[in-house]
Amino acid sequence: MIYFFTTILILLSALFSGLNLGLMSLSSFExxxxxxxxxxxxxxxxEVRKNGNLLLxxxxxxxxxxxxxxxxxFNSIMTGIVAGVITTMLITLFGEIAPQALFSRFALSxxxxxxxxxxxxxxLFYPLAGPIAWLLNKIFGNELRTIYSKKELMQIxxxxxxxxxxxxxxxxxxxxxxxxxxGDKKIREVMTPRSFVATVDPDDKINNTKINRLIKQxxxxxxxxxxxxxxxxxxxxxxNGPIILYTF
Numbered sequence: 001m002i003y004f005f006t007t008i009l010i011l012l013s014a015l016f017s018g019l020n021l022g023l024m025s026l027s028s029f030e031x032x033x034x035x036x037x038x039x040x041x042x043x044x045x046x047e048v049r050k051n052g053n054l055l056l057x058x059x060x061x062x063x064x065x066x067x068x069x070x071x072x073x074f075n076s077i078m079t080g081i082v083a084g085v086i087t088t089m090l091i092t093l094f095g096e097i098a099p100q101a102l103f104s105r106f107a108l109s110x111x112x113x114x115x116x117x118x119x120x121x122x123x124l125f126y127p128l129a130g131p132i133a134w135l136l137n138k139i140f141g142n143e144l145r146t147i148y149s150k151k152e153l154m155q156i157x158x159x160x161x162x163x164x165x166x167x168x169x170x171x172x173x174x175x176x177x178x179x180x181x182x183g184d185k186k187i188r189e190v191m192t193p194r195s196f197v198a199t200v201d202p203d204d205k206i207n208n209t210k211i212n213r214l215i216k217q218x219x220x221x222x223x224x225x226x227x228x229x230x231x232x233x234x235x236x237x238x239x240n241g242p243i244i245l246y247t248f
Contacts, residue, residue, distance in 0.1 A: 006073045009066050013095035016063035019118060022103030023049055023111050024056060029145050041112035048118050052143050054133035055118070058125045067091055154180050199225040200236050214238045 028049050034042035048055055074087045103110055111118075122129070148156070157176050200222045204210060214222065215238070224234035 002073055002077055006070060009070045009073065010090055010094055013063060013066045013070065013091060014099035015114065015117070016059050016066060017096050018099030018103035019111065019114070020056070020059040020063060021100045022107030023059075023118075024052070025104065026107055026111070027146060028052060028143060041108050044112040044115045045108060048115055048122065051133065053136040053140075054122065054126075054129055057129040057132045057136070058118075058122050061125050061129055062121055067095065070095075150180055197223060197225075199223045199232075202226050202233060211238075 023045065026045060026049055028046065031042045031046040031049055035046050070091060071084075071087045154177055157173055157180075160173070198217050198219055200210075200214075202224055214236075220238055222236040222238060223232045224236055225231075226233045
């Protein structure tokens with residue numbers, strides 16, 4: 001019976017340790033954002049993660065209590081030194097390393113599956129964990145939101161594209177990166193040299209031949225350039241529909 005009880009305690013130790021690392025590594029702000037976008041796992045986890053200090057205190061209290069109970073159990077069936085060595089090895093390997101390695105990789109999915117267990121312990125430990133969490137909130141305040149710089153956002157987008165993320169296509173990555181760098185560009189960096197600009201003459205006749213030529217060039221706007229005045233006097237819009245001319 002004692003061995004069965006000890007096994008249950010080791011499993012609980014693994015659960016508390018894994019949840020402590022896994023859930024606390026998840027940002028409550030990111031979970032809220034994912035939940036609002038329809039992520040069901042994020043919605044489940046956010047219910048317990050939004051009060052970070054209460055969750056932290058509950059998991060730590062449970063982990064310490066379970067580890068102390070494991071030590072007591074082994075001391076009752078073995079000598080002090082042997083019990084200490086075996087307890088340390090079991091708690092370290094199966095109660096700390098293994099579950100933390102697992103939860104660090106699958107924190108969201110595993111957390112969503114056992115969130116009901118977390119709610120049970122939040123209720124059981126609240127008389128002790130509640131006041132401690134309240135005190136921590138008063139001393140340290142609320143959790144800080146992660147604010148990314150422009151370069152960090154660009155790096156995140158690039159990493160998604162490098163991993164062939166189905167959520168971001170290559171053209172979307174290019175547009176997003178271009179938008180983020182738009183404010184740093186100067187006009188001369190995006191201008192087309194006049195020698196390469198496709199223009200029309202004010203005296204050109206807009207007939208079928210001219211329209212077909214414009215369509216083949218593939219642009220939607222053509223500056224109307226007056227060589228005598230050496231300036232642009234209008235813009236010719238060429239769409240699938242009618243030709244539209246705007247003059248200055």
